Amino acid sequence: MAVPLTPDEALDGPPLSYNPELERIEIELLLEGVFRHYGFDFRSYAYASIRRRLWKRTEAEGLSSISELQALVLHDSAAMERLLLDLSVSVTAMFRDPGFYQVFREEVVPLLRTYPFIRIWHAGCSSGEEVYSTAIVLEEEGLLERTRIYATDINDAVLQQARAGIFPLNRMQEYTENYIRAGGKRSFSEYYTAKYDGALFSPSLTRNTVFSQHNLVTDRSFSEFTVIFCRNVLIYFDRDLQNRVHTLFYDSLVMLGILALGSKESLRFSQYEPCYEKLHPREKLYRKIR
Amino acid sequence: MAYEIIVVGTSWGGLAALRELIRELPAGFGLPLVIVQHRHKRSGQLLPSLLQDCTPLFVCEVDDKAPIETGTVYVAPADYHLLIEDGHFALSTDEPVRYSRPSIDVTLVSAADSYGEHSVGVVLTGANADGARGLKRIHDRGGLALVQLPSTAESPAMPTAALRSVPNARALSIEQIAATLASLPVESARHSERR
Numbered sequence: 001m002a003v004p005l006t007p008d009e010a011l012d013g014p015p016l017s018y019n020p021e022l023e024r025i026e027i028e029l030l031l032e033g034v035f036r037h038y039g040f041d042f043r044s045y046a047y048a049s050i051r052r053r054l055w056k057r058t059e060a061e062g063l064s065s066i067s068e069l070q071a072l073v074l075h076d077s078a079a080m081e082r083l084l085l086d087l088s089v090s091v092t093a094m095f096r097d098p099g100f101y102q103v104f105r106e107e108v109v110p111l112l113r114t115y116p117f118i119r120i121w122h123a124g125c126s127s128g129e130e131v132y133s134t135a136i137v138l139e140e141e142g143l144l145e146r147t148r149i150y151a152t153d154i155n156d157a158v159l160q161q162a163r164a165g166i167f168p169l170n171r172m173q174e175y176t177e178n179y180i181r182a183g184g185k186r187s188f189s190e191y192y193t194a195k196y197d198g199a200l201f202s203p204s205l206t207r208n209t210v211f212s213q214h215n216l217v218t219d220r221s222f223s224e225f226t227v228i229f230c231r232n233v234l235i236y237f238d239r240d241l242q243n244r245v246h247t248l249f250y251d252s253l254v255m256l257g258i259l260a261l262g263s264k265e266s267l268r269f270s271q272y273e274p275c276y277e278k279l280h281p282r283e284k285l286y287r288k289i290r
Numbered sequence: 291m292a293y294e295i296i297v298v299g300t301s302w303g304g305l306a307a308l309r310e311l312i313r314e315l316p317a318g319f320g321l322p323l324v325i326v327q328h329r330h331k332r333s334g335q336l337l338p339s340l341l342q343d344c345t346p347l348f349v350c351e352v353d354d355k356a357p358i359e360t361g362t363v364y365v366a367p368a369d370y371h372l373l374i375e376d377g378h379f380a381l382s383t384d385e386p387v388r389y390s391r392p393s394i395d396v397t398l399v400s401a402a403d404s405y406g407e408h409s410v411g412v413v414l415t416g417a418n419a420d421g422a423r424g425l426k427r428i429h430d431r432g433g434l435a436l437v438q439l440p441s442t443a444e445s446p447a448m449p450t451a452a453l454r455s456v457p458n459a460r461a462l463s464i465e466q467i468a469a470t471l472a473s474l475p476v477e478s479a480r481h482s483e484r485r
Contacts, residue, residue, distance in 0.1 A: 013399050016430050020403060046355075046380045048373035048400055053384075091383050096369075098332070181332075235354045235370075235381045242355070264367045264381055266353045 013055055015064065026066035027051060033074050034083075040154075041217045042087055044241035050087065057086045088155040090233060093174065094129045094167065097263050098181035100231075101137060103283045105183050108258055109141045112226065118147040121225045121252065123216060124233030125151040128162025132191075133182075134229065135205040140185045144208060150223065152214035163211045165201040167192075172199050216245050221252040228253055232262035239269060246270045250288065259286045292477035293434065294408040295358065295374065296321055297401045299394030299424070301328040301416030303444025305337070307464055308414070309344050312363060314468030317346040320476040321410075324352075324364045324372070324401070326394045328420070331369035338365045354381045360476075366392040374400045390420050398424025407432030410474065412467060413459075414438045416448030422455035434474075435459035436467050 014023055027050070031043045042050060058069045061079065073080045095101050112118050118138075122131050131151045138144040153159050167175075176188040192199040214222070216233070228249050234242050249259055250272050259267075259276060261284035267273045276286035300307055304327045312323070327337060335351065341363060342349040349363040357378045358364070366372035370381040372392050387393035394413070398421060401409045411428035413421040415438060429435040437453050439461045440446035453459055462470065 013403060013427065016427075020406070046373075046375075048375045048380045048404070049382045049384070052373070052382070052396075091385055232381075232383045235383070239355055262354075264351070264353050264370060268353065269355050 013052070014066075023051070023066065026070070027054060030054070030066055030070040030073070033070055034080070037074055038077075038080060039218075040084060040087075041215075044217065044238050044244075045087070046236055046238050049236055053086045054083075057083050084155065085157060088153075089158055090124065090126045090236065092126050092129045092232065093171070093178065095133045095175060095178035095182045095184075096130065096231070097283075098178045100260075100263060100283045100285075101133060101178075101182035103280050103285060104134075104260070105137050105141065107279050108227070108260075108285060109137070109143065111256075111258070112138075112143055112147075115226055116146065118143060118227070119223060119225045120147060120149045120227045120229065121223070122149065122151040123214070123228060123230040123249070125153050125159075125162055125211075125229075126155075127158045127167075128165065128211075129167065130229065130231060131162060131209060132165065132167075132201050132205055133179075135209065136179070136184070136191060137182075139205060144205075147208055149206075149209040150225075151209055151211045154213065154215045154217075156213050159211050159213060163206075165203065165206060166195075166198040167201070169194055169197045169199050216248065217241065221248055223252065224254050225252055225257060226254055227258040227260065229260045231260060232265070234265055235262065243270055243272075246272045250275060253288045255288060257288050259288065260284065261286070291407060291434075291475065293321060293410050293474045294477055295324065295401055295405050296410040296412065296471060297324045297326065297374075297398050297424075297428075298412040298414060299326045299398060299416075299421040299448075300414035301394075301418060301420060301445070301448055303415035303417075304328070305340065306444065307438065308341060310464045311414070311468050312341060312347070312349075313344045314465065314472065315345060315347060316472055319347055319361050319472065321471070321474065322358045322360055322362050322364060323347075323471075324358075324366070324374070324397065326366040326372060326392050326397045328390055328392070328394075328416070328418075329368055331391075333368050341365065352379045352381070355379065366397065368392075372397045372400075374404050376404050388418070388420060390418075394421040395424035399427045402427040402431040402433055405433070408477070409433035410436065410471070412436045412438075412471075413449055413452035414464070414467075415443035415445045417445040418448060419451035421448055422451040425452045425459060426455045429456045429459065436470060437461050438467065439463050
């Protein structure tokens with residue numbers, strides 16, 4: 001879980017004296033070093049956001065340059081763990097974009113009914129909020145029994161949170177509102193038990209879910225899927241890496257399978273645009289047609 | 291000095307101020323104008339369409355990795371931070387900054403760091419202090435800092451905070467801000483490979 005920023009560290013930029021060209025060199029060297037020493041490949045991440053995150057970690061470690069951060073993480077694997085969390089955690093919410101889940105229920109669920117067995121991949125599932133959201137929709141539509149959900153993330157720490165299914169109690173009001181707007185059919189509180197400051201979600205929601213580590217940058221496809229969710233993960237990648245991941249998704253979808261992206265992500269800048277049709281004018285739900 | 295990008299930040303009272311501002315921009319306006327307006331995360335497409343009603347310039351919400359084009363009005367999508375790289379946008383769902391996502395500071399800092407002295411930052415009406423630190427970064431990087439004259443703002447807190455942070459910023463009415471933007475020198479050949 002990402003730690004809330006204090007106001008003064010939140011700007012996450014270099015000191016004013018910093019030379020932008022030199023900064024880029026230092027960032028590229030650090031990412032190259034991390035890749036060669038630890039095998040984590042962040043070299044094709046979107047520059048503007050990785051830069052913010054690197055400065056956030058630099059400041060949190062009490063350092064003043066990216067080169068100092070490079071020395072620290074290369075020599076101290078505990079510092080690398082902390083950086084890995086910063087670089088790989090994405091922040092999400094249950095039923096983020098309720099309109100999306102409503103359209104999923106209305107437009108995609110009827111298509112899924114035609115399959116005897118449904119395989120869903122949540123790629124970059126982070127702490128699992130959207131995995132549980134999907135499972136709730138499928139449960140209510142009577143499809144969860146014949147569905148297997150593969151929920152993957154690069155980061156094992158967030159996967160453990162996802163497996164545990166405990167989310168902050170203080171988000172439940174927002175999530176309940178999202179659930180209702182998404183067309184939820186029951187009372188949202190049926191799905192969790194409040195305990196201390198956490199909401200423990202019913203383990204039966206993930207009875208057909210496999211959580212496992214998978215790296216979108218370096219790992220290959222591992223099955224054929226009816227639906228792939230990858231929402232607000234690709235925004236952290238540059239165009240080139242986005243295209244590589246789109247190849248992976250295209251190869252991993254069955255014909256007429258569904259690709260679900262974040263509301264501001266688009267196939268417009270990818271070479272795969274002609275291979276999909278849009279299922280909805282607004283929500284980013286695509287169907288593989290060739 | 292030729293300018294290449296304008297970032298306008300606003301919060302409470304922003305819709306009326308933005309409509310007044312972009313109504314004054316000419317059809318051949320030669321710069322990209324990026325708007326970061328605090329709004330509800332489910333506010334949808336209302337803001338872009340209300341802005342489109344009062345300008346011949348093309349208004350759109352930013353999609354991830356969209357190229358930055360001149361003469362276009364870009365609106366930061368609700369519930370994302372909007373980052374600016376050289377020549378294109380990038381979105382992030384990182385934690386809100388000072389309770390805001392999009393954060394005006396984040397976009398202004400990003401514009402200042404990518405475009406330096408070619409960037410323009412504008413802070414309009416609002417009831418908080420977002421934008422003050424980002425505008426300072428624009429100014430410190432040699433860009434142009436404009437602030438709505440607090441006495442003309444529906445909510446003067448944000449312009450006041452911006453002026454406290456950047457005392458050398460020019461404090462102007464909306465009409466004067468529009469006139470200033472419309473008369474900015476524009477780089478004729480945009481370079482796409484500056485990093």
